[in-house]
Amino acid sequence: MSQGFDYDLIIVGAGVGGHGAAIHAVGKGLKTAIVEAAEMGGTCVNRGCIPSKALLAASGRVRELSQTEHLESMGLRVGGVQFDRQAIADHAANLVANIRSNMSNSMARMGVDVIEGFGRVLEAQKVAVKTASGEQIVTAENVILAPGSVPFVPPGIEVDGKTVFTSDDAIKLESLPPWIAIIGSGYIGLEFADVYSALGCEITIIEALDKVMPTFDPDIAKIAKRVLVENRDIETHAGVFAAKVTPGSPVTIELIDAKTKELVETLEVDACLVATGRVPNTKDLNLATLGVEIQRPGFIPVSKDLHVMAGDTPIDHLWAIGDATGKMMLAHAASAQGIAVVETICGNPMTVDYRSIPAAAFTHPEISFVGLTEQQAKDLGTEENFEVGVARTYFKANSKALAENETDGVAKIIYRKDTGELLGAHIIGIHAADLIQEAANAIADRRSVQTLAFNVHTHPTLSEVLDEAYKRTLAGAH
Numbered sequence: 322m323s324q325g326f327d328y329d330l331i332i333v334g335a336g337v338g339g340h341g342a343a344i345h346a347v348g349k350g351l352k353t354a355i356v357e358a359a360e361m362g363g364t365c366v367n368r369g370c371i372p373s374k375a376l377l378a379a380s381g382r383v384r385e386l387s388q389t390e391h392l393e394s395m396g397l398r399v400g401g402v403q404f405d406r407q408a409i410a411d412h413a414a415n416l417v418a419n420i421r422s423n424m425s426n427s428m429a430r431m432g433v434d435v436i437e438g439f440g441r442v443l444e445a446q447k448v449a450v451k452t453a454s455g456e457q458i459v460t461a462e463n464v465i466l467a468p469g470s471v472p473f474v475p476p477g478i479e480v481d482g483k484t485v486f487t488s489d490d491a492i493k494l495e496s497l498p499p500w501i502a503i504i505g506s507g508y509i510g511l512e513f514a515d516v517y518s519a520l521g522c523e524i525t526i527i528e529a530l531d532k533v534m535p536t537f538d539p540d541i542a543k544i545a546k547r548v549l550v551e552n553r554d555i556e557t558h559a560g561v562f563a564a565k566v567t568p569g570s571p572v573t574i575e576l577i578d579a580k581t582k583e584l585v586e587t588l589e590v591d592a593c594l595v596a597t598g599r600v601p602n603t604k605d606l607n608l609a610t611l612g613v614e615i616q617r618p619g620f621i622p623v624s625k626d627l628h629v630m631a632g633d634t635p636i637d638h639l640w641a642i643g644d645a646t647g648k649m650m651l652a653h654a655a656s657a658q659g660i661a662v663v664e665t666i667c668g669n670p671m672t673v674d675y676r677s678i679p680a681a682a683f684t685h686p687e688i689s690f691v692g693l694t695e696q697q698a699k700d701l702g703t704e705e706n707f708e709v710g711v712a713r714t715y716f717k718a719n720s721k722a723l724a725e726n727e728t729d730g731v732a733k734i735i736y737r738k739d740t741g742e743l744l745g746a747h748i749i750g751i752h753a754a755d756l757i758q759e760a761a762n763a764i765a766d767r768r769s770v771q772t773l774a775f776n777v778h779t780h781p782t783l784s785e786v787l788d789e790a791y792k793r794t795l796a797g798a799h
């Protein structure tokens with residue numbers, strides 16, 4: 322135990338980042354406390370990854386069982402599909418309660434002190450917690466800030482939580498509006514479009530940039546647009562801003578041209594989901610008194626090893642992880658950062674290799690990627706003087722995908738032509754979120770496509786989609 326401190330480590334925020342750091346710290350023998358103002362598990366468990374995946378799982382089944390032609394092509398006939406909205410919502414809520422309680426139990430079992438209240442940093446090694454019974458001051462040799470993020474609601478949009486809402490309310494699935502507008506075509510907007518369309522809602526997607534799904538690789542976005550949007554009851558408006566959104570019945574949405582700012586159209590819909598990104602939850606942490614300048618829209622500036630920065634100087638003993646650092650706003654990135662900081666604290670300096678962190682959208686079919694996009698790889702190639710190779714393979718040529726009758730999809734790999742190093746992989750297709758892990762591990766080890774091409778993959782499996790892509794690089798067929 323650190324001399325003169327209450328703890329070796331205090332973590333502010335018990336989301337996936339903070340929780341992962343706490344578990345790792347206890348494993349390393351550190352006396353650890355975690356401060357949480359709301360619920361154990363943070364966004365991911367209570368309002369993010371977990372409930373959204375439960376809704377996607379249930380609504381995905383509804384979609385599957387409703388696709389009669391698809392089922393009949395495999396010899397199946399199913400009567401009309403019925404579902405109970407409230408029971409689907411309960412499935413998500415029960416899962417959340419279960420996982421949250423497992424996390425709380427694991428904290429207690431492992432001896433992590435949970436301090437319920439809102440934490441503020443007084444000094445690098447001192448935190449004030451506003452608890453129900455008054456302010457508690459706690460000290461630790463090291464402090465990790467993991468306050469996470471909250472939904473961003475652009476100006477002009479009024480949220481009432483019933484007819485105009487963010488993902489925080491959408492995960493409750495309190496209603497199935499006949500016509501819902503979704504503002505934003507990032508992964509959160511797309512996942513909810515998947516849920517709502519499977520459950521029979523008509524959808525309008527509004528995207529400010531000039532094309533929907535602007536962040537995906539163009540080859541992936543092309544297929545995604547066809548299978549996730551055009552084949553469904555979904556219309557899209559790209560290049561327009563939802564400048565004014567007023568709750569009610571109907572909800573009115575004033576769309577203005579993103580460039581000219583002229584009013585294009587006023588939509589009247591039953592509900593509106595605002596999925597315009599997330600902002601860090603950092604404003605009341607008192608960081609300014611330590612000389613930390615929060616970066617717009619609220620990110621905590623950090624060094625490569627995740628020390629909080631005061632200008633150009635890392636603050637000893639004060640660290641930040643997770644969504645609040647804005648590095649990669651994903652649950653597994655947050656916990657990887659937490660583990661890296663704990664290792665560094667324990668004398669094994671570690672940084673996070675963001676290039677090998679995969680990301681996925683759990684739509685039907687799924688989309689996943691890791692590493693660089695083709696353009697980023699080309700830019701790096703120009704900088705470092707190498708050529709970029711690309712290989713694509715299609716799910717329609719994969720035996721398992723054919724057996725499943727799920728042949729929409731492509732895997733695209735990006736690599737250095739000189740060394741063969743795998744730089745990126747982008748997949749859309751059934752189980753893409755699981756398939757990407759192999760490429761992520763390969764990137765983490767900086768492996769070359771030529772060596773990956775000799776790894777043996779089980780036949781017949783979807784993993785052969787990537788196997789085939791690696792093998793194509795040997796044949797030079799790209």
Ligand SMILES: Cc1cc2nc3c(=O)[nH]c(=O)nc-3n(C[C@H](O)[C@H](O)[C@H](O)COP(=O)(O)OP(=O)(O)OC[C@H]3O[C@@H](n4cnc5c(N)ncnc54)[C@H](O)[C@@H]3O)c2cc1C
Nearest residue numbers: 334336338358363364365369370440468469643644651652
């Ligand atoms: C709808 C949706 C779906 C998502 N799906 C996925 C997915 O499939 N996969 C994925 O990887 N990511 C997903 N995410 C993103 C993921 O939820 C976040 O990246 C992750 O939760 C970030 O973890 P964190 O620990 O940084 O912060 P958070 O999970 O936001 O946790 C921060 C915690 O800190 C607490 N806190 C904040 N300030 C203080 C304070 N001063 N004192 C005390 N406590 C404080 C908060 O109450 C909160 O509990 C999804 C997000 C959403 C919204």
